Amino acid sequence: MSEPVYFAAVPRLKWSLWLLPALACRGPFPQSTLDPRSDFSAAIDGLFTNIFWWALFVFVVVESLLVYAIIRYRARPGAPEPKPLHGHTALEIGWTLAPALILVFIAVPTIRTIFATAGHAPPSALRVEVIGHQWWWEFRYPSLGITTANELHLPVHTPIQLDLSSADIIHSFWVPRLGGKRDLTPGHVTRIAFRSDSAGEYLGQCAEFCGVSHANMRLRVFVQPEAEFQAWVAGQQPASGPAAAGGDARVPEGRQEFVRNGCIACHTIAELPQARGVLGPNLSRVGSRTTIAGGLFANTADNLRRWIHNAPAVKPGALMPPSLLPDSELDALVAYLQSLK
Ligand code: HEC
Ligand SMILES: [Cu+2]
Structure with missing residues (x-):
């Protein structure tokens, strides 16, 4: 089955985009949380960027001190032992306060973002x-x-x-x-x-x-x-008239197959009074969707046919039983479903 290509949301570091302009094309990352398109995701992205810079700052300071200490106080032949430092009050206050402050600078925006993204929409929403x-x-x-x-x-x-x-x-x-x-x-x-x-x-x-x-x-x-x-x-809108009017000559036959084969037990179709099932997706306008089966397959005649014939065979575990119908009945069903636009 033809299947659209997906990529997992890869948590890229933003600066890698600056270092590697070749990656700057965001196209290949359709699920990137670092490319926000709503106020909600922009808030999360802003928080991420904020914390990223704090983390980078801490990393640079700590690593610089470490590298400095390693080089400056390394063992050299004949050199005296470096003098250990005990009870330096100013230093101890400094290295307690600085991290505490940094944690405050991280905690306040974090809590604000949590509240901002947990709110209700206005009544007009x-x-x-x-x-x-x-x-x-x-x-x-x-x-x-x-x-x-x-x-x-x-x-x-x-x-x-x-x-x-x-x-x-x-x-x-x-x-x-x-x-x-x-x-x-x-x-x-x-x-x-x-x-x-x-x-x-x-x-x-x-x-x-x-x-x-x-x-x-x-x-x-x-x-x-x-x-x-x-x-x-x-x-x-169901009111916009029977969707299945006109079109493929096999539509009426497909409608009958839909009733006869028990599809109505699980699916609702507005224009078909017998079809009021709610275990599966509402199919009233299934023809207007671009994909079926949880976004897995393009909504084409071939994919519909294979799906209706044996859904669990193409989507593991799918809770729609195989119909194993012969081609002629499948074709009629597909014609009917495709007419539901
Ligand atoms: C036991 C309940 C059940 C029966 C009977 C059933 N289906 Fe389904 N159907 C489902 C479920 C559940 C899904 C969603 C499966 C998924 O995506 O994992 C589904 C999905 C579909 C879809 C895809 C809809 C979409 O938008 O993703 C179509 C088309 C469909 N069924 C047609 C039929 C036809 C035609 C029949 C009769 C031959 C039928 N079904 C019988 C439960 C059922
Ligand atoms: Cu889930």
């Missing part, structure tokens, strides 16, 4: 409920009547509040350039509030080991200009 499932993400927009999976669309320049919870075990929401990590816990709602001022596509990842396909529990966030976001919202 767009609220999205994020529900972690083994091994996919559900996104519900209560104010817009939309439920979708694995691809989160958000308007740019708008305060966002994500209410995080889990349908099964603990997961963790992490889109390094926007926000996180924050745990999704069953029976408890945690939250992340942020605002992004740069439209773009951001990759994320479940960051809490949650079973076999933990590494295949990815997500994409599309931060879009207002008009683009509104167009997406309009397209997702």
